[in-house]
Amino acid sequence: MTEKTFSLNDAVLSHEQLMEADLPERKKLLPWLPEGGLIMVAAPRGIGKTFFGMDLAVKVASGGEFLKWEVENTAGVLYVDGEMPLGDFRERYSSFINHQPENFFILSHEWLWDKAETDLTITLKNIQDEMFDCLDSRPNIRLIVLDNLSSLSNIREDKSDDWRDRFLPFLIKCRRRGVAVLLIHHVNKSGEQRGTGAREDHLDASIVLKPLGGESNEGAQFKVEFTKCRGAYGEVIESFSAILKKEDDFYEWEIGDPDMKVKDRLVILIGNSGTDGVTVTEAAEELEVSKGAVSKAKSKLIEEGTIKAGKRMKLDKFPQKRAQLYPVKHGNFCD
Numbered sequence: 001m002t003e004k005t006f007s008l009n010d011a012v013l014s015h016e017q018l019m020e021a022d023l024p025e026r027k028k029l030l031p032w033l034p035e036g037g038l039i040m041v042a043a044p045r046g047i048g049k050t051f052f053g054m055d056l057a058v059k060v061a062s063g064g065e066f067l068k069w070e071v072e073n074t075a076g077v078l079y080v081d082g083e084m085p086l087g088d089f090r091e092r093y094s095s096f097i098n099h100q101p102e103n104f105f106i107l108s109h110e111w112l113w114d115k116a117e118t119d120l121t122i123t124l125k126n127i128q129d130e131m132f133d134c135l136d137s138r139p140n141i142r143l144i145v146l147d148n149l150s151s152l153s154n155i156r157e158d159k160s161d162d163w164r165d166r167f168l169p170f171l172i173k174c175r176r177r178g179v180a181v182l183l184i185h186h187v188n189k190s191g192e193q194r195g196t197g198a199r200e201d202h203l204d205a206s207i208v209l210k211p212l213g214g215e216s217n218e219g220a221q222f223k224v225e226f227t228k229c230r231g232a233y234g235e236v237i238e239s240f241s242a243i244l245k246k247e248d249d250f251y252e253w254e255i256g257d258p259d260m261k262v263k264d265r266l267v268i269l270i271g272n273s274g275t276d277g278v279t280v281t282e283a284a285e286e287l288e289v290s291k292g293a294v295s296k297a298k299s300k301l302i303e304e305g306t307i308k309a310g311k312r313m314k315l316d317k318f319p320q321k322r323a324q325l326y327p328v329k330h331g332n333f334c335d
Contacts, residue, residue, distance in 0.1 A: 027072070027073045028072045028073060029060050029071065029072060029073055029074075029075055029142065029143060029180060030056075030060070030066065030069050030071060030072060031069050031070075031072065031232050031236045032069070032204075032205050032226070032229055032231070032232040032236060032237060033060075033143075033180060033182075033204075033205070034180065034204065034231065035073075035075070035142050035178045035179070035180055036174070036175040036176070036177070036178045036179065036180055037175075037180040037181075037204040037205070038171055038174075038175060038180070038181050038183070038202055038203050038204055039180065039181070039182045039183065039203065039204060039205045039206070039207070040182075040183045040184075040185055040193060040199065040200070040203055040205075040206045040207065041053065041182065041183070041184050041185070041207045041208075041209065042184075042185045042186065042187045042192070042193040042194070042206070042207070042208050042209070043186070043187060043208065043209035043210075043222065044186070044187055044191075044209075044211065045186065047209055047211060047220070047221075047222050048209065048220025048221065048222055048244060049147075049148070049184050049209055050084070050092070050147055050148075050184070051092070051220040051244055051251070052184075052209060052220075052222075052242075053079075053145050053147050053182060053184045054079065054092060054093060054096060054145075054147075055067075055096050055251070055253070056145070056182065057077045057079045057104065057143070057145045057182075058077075058093070058096045058097055058101060058104060059071050060074060060075055060077050060143055061074065061075070061076065061077040061101040061102075061103040061104040062074065062097070062099070062101035062103070062104070067224065067240075067242055067253055067255060068240060068255050069236070074103065075103065075140065075141070075142035075143055076103040076104075076105065076138060076140035076141035076142060076143070077103060077104050077105065077141065077142075077143045077144075077145065078105045078106075078107060078134065078135075078138075078141050078143070078144045078145070079104070079105070079106050079107070079145045079147065080107045080120070080122070080144060080145060080146050080147065080152065081106065081107070081108050081109060081147050082109045082120055082122075082146075082147065082148065082151035082152035083109070083147065083148060083151040084108075084110075084147075085110060086108045086110045086111055089106065089108065093106075095246065095249060095250055095251045096250070096251050098250060103140060103141075105138065105141065107120070107134070108120075109151070109152075120152060121152065121153065121154050122146060122152045122153055122167070122170065123152075123153040123154055123155050123166045123167050123170075124154070128170045131144075131170075132173070135174075135177065135179060141179065142178060142179055142180060143179065143180045143181075143182065144174065144179060144180070144181045144182070145181075145182045145184065146181065146182065146183050146184060147184040148183075148184040148185055148186065149183055149184070149185045149186075150185070150186060150194075153166075153167060155167060157194060157195030157196065158195050158196055159196060160196040160197075160198035162196075163195075163196055163198050163199060164198060168202065171202065172202070183199075185199075187208065191208065191210065192208070193206070193208070200228065203228060204229070204230045204231070205226060205228060205229040205230065205232070206226070206227045206228040206229075207224060207225065207226055207227070208225050208227055209222040209223070209224060209225075210222060210223040210225060211223070212241055212243070212261070220242075220243070220244035221241070221242065221243040221244065222241070222242060223239060223240070223241050223242075224239060224240055224241075224242055225239045226239070240255055240256065240257070241255065241256045241257060242254070242255055243256075243288075245288070261297075262287065262289055262293050262294065262296075262297045263297040263300055263301060265287055266283055266287065266294060266297045266298070266301065266313075267301065267306060267307075267315070269283055269286055269287065270283075270307060270313050270314060270315050271315050273314075275314070276312070277310075277312035277313050277314035278312060278313055279311060279312055279313070280294045280295055280298060280313075283313070298313060301313075
């Protein structure tokens with residue numbers, strides 16, 4: 001006698017069955033990153049999206065705080081890099097760790113090519129199969145970071161059919177295994193993720209990193225903005241600014257108000273300096289930005305009539321009151 005297979009009709013749940021079903025707990029790695037979650041982080045070139053992805057991976061693997069969020073559950077992480085020389089990756093990675101995380105793994109395009117002369121193209125079926133073999137042999141891995149979509153895939157970015165046929169099935173299989181995937185991608189000229197909008201359909205969260213005021217050579221600094229998020233609300237997904245600093249050979253993030261630009265911070269600094277005022281050099285050191293950025297802000301403030309022209313920048317009486325409304329702590333303008 002042939003055993004009856006489980007049919008679609010058998011899968012339909014009543015209210016009672018739904019409420020009584022023994023469902024596995026879906027743990028969260030971060031407040032907005034669940035196991036099996038699909039997340040995209042998109043940003044312009046050179047803004048620091050790899051720093052974002054790398055530190056997230058290190059913190060999920062080892063615990064602690066990533067930007068403004070506490071890691072809720074640590075897990076094994078596989079960082080898949082399709083662009084960076086391995087030596088550069090190691091240098092950056094070493095500046096994010098102060099101990100040896102046992103759950104961090106790296107799959108480098110350069111290492112794979114040097115050892116096997118194989119391109120690391122995630123949209124190829126044989127590479128996807130080997131990725132799942134990798135997950136089978138390391139069951140503690142619960143997060144994959146793909147850095148980045150352009151360098152790891154050979155599909156047409158603007159064709160939704162290419163995405164649905166060759167990439168999405170891989171992501172869905174990861175989700176069903178309880179493995180989260182963080183996709184790192186570029187934005188287009190309008191500041192949205194580049195290519196087909198079909199990528200957004202299955203995402204649990206979509207994050208855009210936007211430029212902050214200041215010069216482009218000042219390192220990783222951006223505004224973190226959620227454009228979509230399931231299961232996290234309120235303060236967890238409020239926008240904020242992040243500026244990467246290096247202290248004693250290790251990276252640290254400075255978190256603050258995303259809308260406070262160099263000009264606004266300069267007004268506060270000058271106001272708190274009283275009648276003495278500050279020079280461009282002093283302001284650059286205190287705000288930890290370039291002299292060029294301060295000079296540009298100074299010129300705008302003089303044009304607006306907010307400060308007086310002169311070597312030492314001083315506020316007029318009305319702006320002085322404004323500055324006193326926003327006291328700052330020495331050396332930290334992002335608290």
